[in-house]
Amino acid sequence: MDVTALFNLSYGLYIIGTKYGDRKAGCVVNTVTQSTSKPVTLTVCVNRDNYTNACMKQCREFTVSILSEKAKESTFGVFGFSCSKDRDKFAEVSSALTSSGLPYVTEGVTGYLECKIINFIDNFTHTVFIAEVVDAENLMKEPPMTYAYYHNVVKGKTPQKASSYAGDDAEYGAAYTCSVCGYEYAGTKEAFTGLPNDYVCPICQAPKSKFVSASTAI
Template identity: 25%
Template sequence: MSIDAVAFKKGMRHLAASVTLITTRHHDLRGGLTATAVCSVSAEPPQILVCVNKTASAHDPIGEAGFFCVNILAPGHRKLAERFAGMDGVEGDERFRDLGEWSTLTTGAPVLKGCPVSFDCRLVTKVSAGTHTIYIGEIVDLALDAAATPLLYADGAFVHGDLLKKAISGG
């Protein structure tokens, strides 16, 4: 017997995670969503997984395009995190307008400049799991900014990764 969804969500609020934008391009339209359910799968070959709610507007485009980018956000990207989470009512390709500087790497998925890292992935596996699909992608390219720190999410709030960096260094 499982716990109920409310108890699960309360418990998960205590799992700190990097805030990401999962982006794709399908039929010349960009799509994306904010996600924290992201983790590495393997180093050889380099793979990462993302869990996407089946009701998310970017769910089907990711599966149909066959590629996606995992953009790990920096603290200055909070407005983008809120927009891609649907907090301002902007949908689809419009989410990319007026915020952030965008480029592409190998797959053509949108890559946000200024991120600590962006992983450009080719979709290799998808698994249905309850309300979500687990998309596993092989990392075919990346953009790395070693000076940037991640934006984190814990206990229902955004937390600057620089605070974590200070705590680790003893500062």
């Protein structure tokens, strides 16, 4: 079995938004798929270890913000590499609330969907949610961000809790790599050393001290 065959499945990238009482929660997923058109329903798969998963099961409602190619790298850092239990992720990006008080991202997205959970099944490490889309709006006319674009152009990494996580995929050809999220600094060792001490990873905001050099990483 060659699991790399699965690397050719195609996906978009999305931010799930939900709430638990007054607390907002959200995370990045690549697993949103329209299931039916009458009524409009979709499926989405979220890691059971994610705080967002527990909040979705309580709230029974969530939003899907559809990331565009204009999405900021920091959006992936905030939503992909940290936990909603510790911070209000939506306060760190441009966001708004639906009439039901559900948070969604308003910047760097093509639009958003508002969904009511119909059913869910726990499937090993993840939960498959089936939900009806009760509202949908376009926000920006830009190409949607695909997973392939994220990997090949943004040079982003796969969070460990993702459905498609396939082990440490950092490529140590880079002079310096962020040890938190795997982001590869594009410049030389000299350029990295010359960066100010308050430099932070553009993906996950880890401080400069969390970067490891190629020799350390290998």
